[in-house]
Amino acid sequence: MRQFSSSLPNKCILRRASSRDMWRIRKLVLLARLDPTQLRQSQFWVIECERKIVACGQLRSFEGAQELGSVVVAPAWRDRSLGTYLVGHLIQSATQPLYLECLGARLASFYGCLGFIPVSWQALPPPLKRKFGLSNLAARIFQLPLTLMQCVIGIKNKGRVTNE
Numbered sequence: 001m002r003q004f005s006s007s008l009p010n011k012c013i014l015r016r017a018s019s020r021d022m023w024r025i026r027k028l029v030l031l032a033r034l035d036p037t038q039l040r041q042s043q044f045w046v047i048e049c050e051r052k053i054v055a056c057g058q059l060r061s062f063e064g065a066q067e068l069g070s071v072v073v074a075p076a077w078r079d080r081s082l083g084t085y086l087v088g089h090l091i092q093s094a095t096q097p098l099y100l101e102c103l104g105a106r107l108a109s110f111y112g113c114l115g116f117i118p119v120s121w122q123a124l125p126p127p128l129k130r131k132f133g134l135s136n137l138a139a140r141i142f143q144l145p146l147t148l149m150q151c152v153i154g155i156k157n158k159g160r161v162t163n164e
Contacts, residue, residue, distance in 0.1 A: 064096060103139075
């Protein structure tokens with residue numbers, strides 16, 4: 001399993017998103033062709049480099065689970081471990097079982113190296129079955145390479161780390 005990067009490049013910081021960041025987050029999400037309908041500033045973390053938002057991701061909370069979503073690194077900033085650093089932070093911030101959905105083998109491989117394993121739609125908690133239901137149906141109809149995944153490395157739970 002891949003180790004999370006211990007530091008960001010010079011002049012880059014990880015921070016919680018503010019309301020002034022939302023236009024850039026929306027732009028990153030739209031350019032990556034991700035779902036722009038559930039973007040909530042309070043759930044986002046961003047990486048800012050040279051005073052520009054260059055990466056973002058959010059933890060959406062549901063009853064009994066969380067979803068890692070809207071993870072994007074700007075094209076000009078890729079291949080610098082920013083995505084790995086950001087996902088590692090979000091995994092460490094999770095307080096409930098953590099899931100995601102991704103399209104394509106490349107993304108599934110990336111998340112697999114960070115502690116996620118494929119799971120069936122039937123294995124999802126009920127709130128995520130509802131959330132992922134439409135994309136799961138579309139993937140079957142259009143034969144898209146959709147992978148549902150669960151993080152299998154430790155999560156924080158009331159001050160202690162567990163392996164769920």
